[in-house]
Amino acid sequence: MRPNRNTSQLLLRLLFKAAWVRKDRAFTALVSVAVVATIATAALTIYSDLESKLSREFRGFGANIVVTKNSGALTAGELAGIHKTVGDSAEIVPVGYAIATETKSNAKIVVGGADIDKLRRLNSSWSFSNAGQGSALVGARVDETMTHGAALQLSFGKTSALIKPAGFFHSGSDDDSRVYIPLEDFVRLTGVQPNTTLVRVEGRPDEIQNAIASLSAALPQAEVKPVRQITQAQTAVVGKTRSVVLASSAVVVVLIMLCMVATFTGSVLERRKDFAVMKALGASNRTVNFLFASESALLAIAGSAAGYIFGCGIAFWIGKANFDAAILPQPLLLVPVLLGSVLLALIASTAPLRLLQQIQPAGILRGE
Numbered sequence: 001m002r003p004n005r006n007t008s009q010l011l012l013r014l015l016f017k018a019a020w021v022r023k024d025r026a027f028t029a030l031v032s033v034a035v036v037a038t039i040a041t042a043a044l045t046i047y048s049d050l051e052s053k054l055s056r057e058f059r060g061f062g063a064n065i066v067v068t069k070n071s072g073a074l075t076a077g078e079l080a081g082i083h084k085t086v087g088d089s090a091e092i093v094p095v096g097y098a099i100a101t102e103t104k105s106n107a108k109i110v111v112g113g114a115d116i117d118k119l120r121r122l123n124s125s126w127s128f129s130n131a132g133q134g135s136a137l138v139g140a141r142v143d144e145t146m147t148h149g150a151a152l153q154l155s156f157g158k159t160s161a162l163i164k165p166a167g168f169f170h171s172g173s174d175d176d177s178r179v180y181i182p183l184e185d186f187v188r189l190t191g192v193q194p195n196t197t198l199v200r201v202e203g204r205p206d207e208i209q210n211a212i213a214s215l216s217a218a219l220p221q222a223e224v225k226p227v228r229q230i231t232q233a234q235t236a237v238v239g240k241t242r243s244v245v246l247a248s249s250a251v252v253v254v255l256i257m258l259c260m261v262a263t264f265t266g267s268v269l270e271r272r273k274d275f276a277v278m279k280a281l282g283a284s285n286r287t288v289n290f291l292f293a294s295e296s297a298l299l300a301i302a303g304s305a306a307g308y309i310f311g312c313g314i315a316f317w318i319g320k321a322n323f324d325a326a327i328l329p330q331p332l333l334l335v336p337v338l339l340g341s342v343l344l345a346l347i348a349s350t351a352p353l354r355l356l357q358q359i360q361p362a363g364i365l366r367g368e
Contacts, residue, residue: 028263029260029263029267029296029299029303030299030302030303030306032256032260032263033304033341033344034303034306034310035307036304036344037303037304037306037307037308037310038307038314039249039253039311040341041307041311041312041315042312044330045311045312045315045327045333046245046318048333049315049327049330062122062125062198063122063198063199063200064200064201065199065208065215065224065225066198066227067196067215067222067223067224068222069221069223070223073096073194074193074194074196078221078222079092081218082197082199082215082219084218085211085214085215085218086199086201086211090200090201090202090211091199091200092198092199093114093118093119093122093197093198094114094194094198095113095114096190097112097196098110098111100155102152102153103153103154103155103160104146104153105146109146109152109177110177110178110179111154111156111178111179111190112178112181112186113180113185113187113190113192114182114194116135119180119198123169123171123175126170126171128167129168130167131167131168132165133166134151134163135166135182135185136164136166136180136181137167137168137169137179137180138167139168139176139179141176141177142179143165152165152179156189157190159190161185161189199211212224212225260344260345261351261352264351265351267352268292289353292349292353296345296346297342297345297346299345300344300346301338301342303341304341304342307341308333308334308337308338311337315327315329316328316329
């Protein structure tokens with residue numbers, strides 16, 4: 001027999017009344033479900049947006065792809081091909097390299113020619129300090145051993161120039177032993193056009209690999225290589241962060257499940273006389289189990305709805321605090337969180353339901 005509207009309303013009144021009469025037990029169960037839903041929502045929201053946020057964080061660590069012409073300089077058509085292949089969202093900096101001689105010490109220095117502003121944006125993680133009205137960027141090792149804040153007199157074979165620093169930088173890599181000057185000055189002094197292009201492609205590691213494959217196909221005369229330190233670090237950080245998020249969430253869910261089992265078991269023991277009366281009046285085990293499971297599901301729905309809201313807020317805060325960019329709520333997660341919370345509540349009710357089936361009305365009502 002299908003329940004009619006009046007039956008459904010009576011069932012809801014019974015469920016709400018049972019929760020209201022035992023507010024402490026119901027509140028404990030509600031908070032337990034809300035905690036599970038909060039952790040699950042926050043973890044899944046962060047998990048779904050983690051790669052894009054970490055990719056954004058890795059943006060300042062420089063190029064993740066290096067394109068080098070095997071012989072000669074990169075032509076205008078090849079540079080246009082790089083732009084077309086990786087798209088407008090990628091950062092592209094053509095660079096030429098030459099060996100110069102510092103006239104005072106007769107030391108050799110690697111000099112790079114590039115768009116200085118683009119180079120600084122590409123390597124925003126470098127530590128920069130301004131030096132004056134010059135146009136060059138001088139590496140930390142060069143400054144320590146040669147310039148000490150002064151200009152450099154460099155010789156490029158038959159030509160020479162006084163290189164005035166616009167700033168100094170510390171990269172923590174071999175770039176600290178280099179000097180970068182504007183590309184126009186570099187070409188004028190050396191007669192060498194860029195044969196290398198530094199490329200920063202945003203995206204997941206597999207998207208970076210796809211970009212490398214596309215560039216290799218579009219530029220058969222060039223060598224296209226990933227910057228292993230960047231791509232491997234990005235892959236490792238994504239994997240480890242996801243593992244930590246999932247492992248910590250699993251531990252919390254297990255602990256809260258135990259709390260829910262204890263809460264529901266205590267509720268059954270506290271209400272055993274009520275259930276005994278129901279059985280004495282003719283209620284079957286199936287009916288009593290259905291009522292108790294319905295109470296658990298109702299608390300799970302209310303707790304998971306509140307937990308979803310709190311979880312979205314926590315994910316939003318974590319995004320702003322750690323990535324300086326909000327992690328927006330994922331509406332598609334609402335239904336899985338609700339269904340998952342109800343399922344966990346029903347699983348936690350399994351042991352208490354077994355106790356319900358063992359209740360004997362006659363013995364309970366006699367006070368045994």
